[in-house]
Amino acid sequence: xxxxxxxxxxxxRKRDDVxxxxxxxxxxxxxxxxxxxxxxVGFVFCVVAAGITAKFNVLTLIEGLPRTTDFLRQMVPPxxxxxxxxxxxEWYWGFGKWMDxxxxxxxxxxxxxxxxTAIGGALSFFAARNLARNYIIYWVTRRVLEIARTVxxxxxxxxxxxxxxxxPLPGVLAITVHxxxxxxxxxxxxxxxxxxxxxxxxxxxxGNWFHEMRFGVLPQVLPNFLGYSFWxxxxxVRSATIVGFVGAGGIGHDLFTSIQLLYFADAGAILLIVVVxxxxxxxxxxxxxxxxxxxxxxxx
Numbered sequence: 001x002x003x004x005x006x007x008x009x010x011x012x013r014k015r016d017d018v019x020x021x022x023x024x025x026x027x028x029x030x031x032x033x034x035x036x037x038x039x040x041v042g043f044v045f046c047v048v049a050a051g052i053t054a055k056f057n058v059l060t061l062i063e064g065l066p067r068t069t070d071f072l073r074q075m076v077p078p079x080x081x082x083x084x085x086x087x088x089x090e091w092y093w094g095f096g097k098w099m100d101x102x103x104x105x106x107x108x109x110x111x112x113x114x115x116x117t118a119i120g121g122a123l124s125f126f127a128a129r130n131l132a133r134n135y136i137i138y139w140v141t142r143r144v145l146e147i148a149r150t151v152x153x154x155x156x157x158x159x160x161x162x163x164x165x166x167x168p169l170p171g172v173l174a175i176t177v178h179x180x181x182x183x184x185x186x187x188x189x190x191x192x193x194x195x196x197x198x199x200x201x202x203x204x205x206x207g208n209w210f211h212e213m214r215f216g217v218l219p220q221v222l223p224n225f226l227g228y229s230f231w232x233x234x235x236x237v238r239s240a241t242i243v244g245f246v247g248a249g250g251i252g253h254d255l256f257t258s259i260q261l262l263y264f265a266d267a268g269a270i271l272l273i274v275v276v277x278x279x280x281x282x283x284x285x286x287x288x289x290x291x292x293x294x295x296x297x298x299x300x
Contacts, residue, residue, distance in 0.1 A: 075268025092269050098254055102273060105250035108171050109236035115172075116179025116236075117229050120145070123180070124187030125213050131191055133209065145188075149181025157243040171248030175239050179232060190224045191217060230285035234278060241274055 050056075079087040092098075123141055125131050132138035153174045160170030199216035207215065244252020251270060258266040 071264065072268075074264035075271070077265045091265060094254075094266065094269075098251060098270055098273060101249075101251040101254050102277060104168055105240045105244070105252065106237060106277070108168050108248075108250055109175065109233060109240040112172050112175035112179055112240070113229065113233040113236050116176045117183050117225075117232065119176075120180040120183030120185075121187050121225060123184045124191055125217070127184055127188035128191035130194075130196070131213070131217065141184075142188075145181045145184040147181070148177050149185060151178070153178040153239050154243055154246060157246050157248045161247050166247040166249070168249035171240055171243040171250060174243055174248065175236050178239070179236060183228065183232060186228050187221070187225060190221045190228075194220045227289055230289050234281050234285065237278060237281060238274075 077087065077091050079091070123145060126137050127141040127145055129138060132141070156174035156177050157170050160173045164170050164173075194217055198220065199212045202212045202216040240248075240250050241252040241255065244250040244254075245256040247253070251274065255267060255270045255274075258264075258270060
């Protein structure tokens, strides 16, 4: 503190502090305003550039909507009240075959979710910056997870179809690889937000790194792990349907065949089966997740 500041009265020093605060706050506001303007300009530029690159045209979109509705109408055959049962039976003539394919799709998704979540969950402890003891292991694990989830699962399916032939195995492997990358990333972010105190307690009692993960980390992250796992199996059912387009089996193969042969009514029936299945999986997983975390319903 200078001699001049010592000679100032407390009231004068308070006024100087208030003036300094107001000056710094005004500078902070100007900086935030500048950042907001720059962000808005950059955001608008990216949207316009993306629209130009994608050749997005509102008029073309409006003109094409009627054709879309025509296609959707072809996917649902005429159903009359008097002949309702007969019309539904005609529409779902291949129900038994489609349900068998759906079962294969569900089993593919389930197995891929279990394998991908187990492997991705294990790798997530090495991909968390606050848990990895070695930076090289952390860096390599992060890159492996990035490669696994960056390559689309349908591309993995194409590669595995070339290696193992047509069938469910390439689909399971493709979805498993993509699940490892996605779950490893999500679980690692959950791991990085935990409290350090339980880990310090395990370490102080003589536990090793694996004991720290088992007793210090896992109890904190398990509810989030379960939530992401339930969400992932829903995604993987959709993925198992898509990879069927490239010969990986399941109901996706039947859907692709129907579209190729222009059997739009069959495609509509199969799509409705998939949509209902996804809805049921979502409702069941939600109930089970609430029960696991102690919330039987929204009213509690």
